Amino acid sequence: MVRSVIDVSGLPTYAFGSRVTPWWGTLSFCLLEGTGFALGIAGYLYLAVTNTHWTKDAVHLNLVWSALFTIVLVVSALPNFLIRRAAMRESLRSVRVLLLVMSAVGLVLVGLRVMEFSALPVRWSDNAYGSFVWLLLGLHGVHVLTDVADTLVLTVLMFTRHGTGKRFSDAEDNAFYWYFVVLSWLPLYAVLYWLPRL
């Protein structure tokens, strides 16, 4: 005898935040990528302690572009917050405008990261310090790049007939990931740009 005890037909087909599966997927990816960053920093610090040439190798990095990058990145948390709120309110107009803003900010950040690289006083092949600087900067750069690409695709989607329903959940999810991109940069910035100056 089969007996239906719960009727789920009235439940929504999408929601926001931790209620939906993509949020948990994104969180899992943040965890594993965060582990990657943490291990990268651990490797950098390990060398800083064990390598006898470190003080000689660890030349100071240019503070201008990185400061600009950091400021823009941190400030981008504001439109990111607004986009998340607008998405949860399913306000198409606000989401469209804010996605355009975030796309522009993202592209500026990619440009700033390129400037950061070009201003580096060491090459990856000079010594292990140089290798680590390029690795960590590059690793974070890839995260910026992928999320900017995701934002651009989402922006396009929002201006097409797909800009409804679950897309808002996607926009919210994308904004959630951007927080990770911002937060993971801060320790990297401190380690790469300020630690050698201590």
Added chain:
Amino acid sequence: MSPAAEERHETRDTDLGGEELRARLSKTWGTGRGLIGALSTVDHKIIGIRYAMTAFAFLLAGGIMAIIMRLQLARPDSHLVDAELYNQLFTMHGTTMMFLFGVPVGEAFAVYLVPLMVGTRNIAFPRLNAFSYYVYLFGGLMLWGGFALSIRPDVGWFSYVPLASLDFTPGKGPDYWAQMITFTEVAALAVSVEIVVTVLKQRAPGMTLDRIPLFVWTMLVHSFIIIFAMPAVMLASSMLIMDRLVGTQFFNADAGGDLLLWQHLFWFFGHPEVYIIFLPGTAFVSAIVATFSRRPIFGYLPMVLSLIAIGFLSFGLWVHHMFVTGLPEVGAAFFTASSMAIAIPNGVQIFCWIATLWDGKPVLKTPLIFVLGFFFIFVAGGLSGVMLASVPIDTQVHDTYFVVAHFHYVLIGGTLFPLVAAVYYWFPKVTGRLMDERVGKWQFALAFIGFNTAFFPMHLLGLHGMPRRVYTYPAEMGWGGLNLLASAGALLFFASFLLMLWNMVVSARSGAFAGDNPWDAETLEWAASSPPQPQNFDRIPYITSRSPLWDQGDDKAVVGGLKVDERELVVTSITEARPDIREESPAPSIWPFLAAFATAVAFIGSIYTPWAITWGSPVVAIVLVAWFWPKTIEENV
């Protein structure tokens, strides 16, 4: 929530019943025909079977490598293979068994069984699941294709620098090895994310945290270990390949790099790796012991807490692989203590299983017999592991055959015996037919005698000074007799797997029909038909106990109201498993296959020119956009 959808007339599962419901759902959740259909499937059961079959193919390949090595070592001063080939063989054996068999076979069972056990219709992110399988397949094919083309890594599965650096190993072998690592780790990480989300969010309504089957708990912890451990080896192998290809200096001591950094990163992954391989074994044991003891596992809470403890502790042990590198004494002693500590949760698990057998009424079918073999072998291996945890003892037995014996006792005893048990146990669910019991018992006799004959003597060889990874040894060392014995045992052990293969093939064609629940087991996968329908369950079960199939009588409580003609599944809350959303599960798509293919081409190309990444990335990006681009106005990502 979407009134437009509500207005359109849609068939719900409450509107239909019996055969018609089954047929309609089966059509909705089915896999397309033809090659494109096969490559587009997102059915977790089909992907799971492919994962398992691929892993078993690699097991066979790795086993053949082992047999060739054992033939070489059977007598002293042997010339069956030369040093070069032998070094390639043990590298391929270790790499294949760890990365292409050990990890993926656990994933395979998780992918197939976890969605069934938690009572949902598909795994979370099924396209990612398909993608992960193809990435794994391409990684394995790349490594073995390279082997066939004489591009053979020969610096061990651990690829220690500086031996693996360009200076000492100029060929492409280590590059293929490193890229294969990246492939398989991407696959494993993807599956882990899917399993975590499936377990947390897609459990059938009513399956609260304390009603999750131990198998599923184990796979959840297993997935978390992967999420935190695998990035280490991906980072390390990427650093290695960058050192080799673009001239970075991570592991070049002359340019400020550090060789032990490789070992730290590798073993930070490498020790949890042991538990990544072993935990699926314990998941099988928990399921099988319960079923054949005719009662639930004794001590559910201690078991779950032990699993979580193992998950945490497994990250605090890596340095015991580096005791002979000359570490500071106090640091090393800390890792002795932590390595000892992990014996406690493992001991708790062993106790709970034996207590279950004690209180229960054991039925000695093949799966349980293999689990008994597991106790005999794994406990011995675990205890010799306690010896290795001791820094001073480790300085004597590290990198000797004692260690070879130890980890084969742990990995074969801990994983392979339960795995064979699992094959016998779930084969009827997957194929609808039972495997032959008599052959199963013969197989056990062969495997048990063969295994112990092969590996017990290795303890003694190690104590008598035989190091690992030697392609031969002089007759005067007196190691010939024990080695001959070990080789004979290895042949027996190998034969037991051929017997299993034969049993599988014959049983799949002409085994006895199994029915839905041939063992009268407690967990939900046995509520589905054998083999399960594409939708797994015609109606999502409503869970009221830890042993749903034992507790429910004729009165089956189910969840109603899902659409029949769309891929809908119930998303529930994390702890209480209250139904929350009807989420659309992605439909079949060819894009994951193409994305995996594009990724593989870019990765393999990168071994020859770094520009392959530059040119490959946009292609991969385009494919990914196509993958995620919604196909209709319906919500369908």
Added chain:
Amino acid sequence: MQNFGAGGHPRHPLTLWRIDAAKQKNATDQAEGEECRKVKSGLTENPHIASETHGSVSSASDQPNNTERNWRVPNAVFARFLKVFERGAAALPGLLGAHSCMLVSGCTGTQSVLDPHGRQADALAVLFWTFASVLGFIWLVTMAGLLLALVHRRGSPGEPAETRPAVRPPMQIAFAAMLASSAIILSGLTVLSFGGQKAVFRSGAGAALTISVIGHQWWWQVRYEGDNGFETANEIRIPVGSPVDIKLATADVIHSFWIPSLAGKLDLIPGKSNELRVEADKPGTYRGQCAEFCGLQHAHMAIFVVAMEPDEFERWRANQAAPARPMAHLARQSVASAGPPPSAAPSESSQ
């Protein structure tokens, strides 16, 4: 030593040649390379020194195998060496005991964790057997529990599943006992292990001798430090009864120095200096081999430690050190003239 003629040596001339060629290459490549072959050339070029060295030390003299793999000792020298050895053996019956024991264990020298001949290895063997007995006992108890669980009397098997079994107090007590005893046993073993670690790795002052061992693919360069420093290859001689510090370094990849009968192993890592203390308590020859995979011929990277009575050791050392400069010159010549001899190696190995 009877193995020397008929043993492994002639069977694989090719591998031997590879080693020798690799070693020759290393030797000629490096400034100090010629010195590492000094002992060998000492034997070949100056039979007098050879016989004196070996003849006076019976405990060392029964070690043809230490030269077997990597040194090519001309037959004539060897025969003479044998004769002197016999005389020495006759003159020193007291050492015969140690001597025949060596013959029993074959001419390869002892290479076994379970046959310790040094202070460190002794402590390690005791620790090993302690662990093995305790853990073996735990294994037996576990298996007994498993067996009892299967055979003890109860209702007929396969009855309908018991879905909500009561947890009986005896089982709870057993669980608590298991938890407590495993915690206690593991803590005990941890303390023992830590004590053993202290005992084995206690360094402090007092090493009479410091020797540098430099790993090469696939041979060992041994350097006796000090004013009268000299070098040998694949063989270390140490005095019995006094601690010796061995400094470990490598010229190429990671190797691991391991003489099981004397002490545990320690890695040789580029850019890192490690130091191992050994102390032999009996005269004898102890074989060891590289324990970290180091490439193609890892299997053939053996080393011998010859422990000698202190006075004999001093005599040997003086002999090695005294003519060091002129000998170094000779050795250079011999290495240069011999070169890596692909044709010579097989012919010599068939001696």
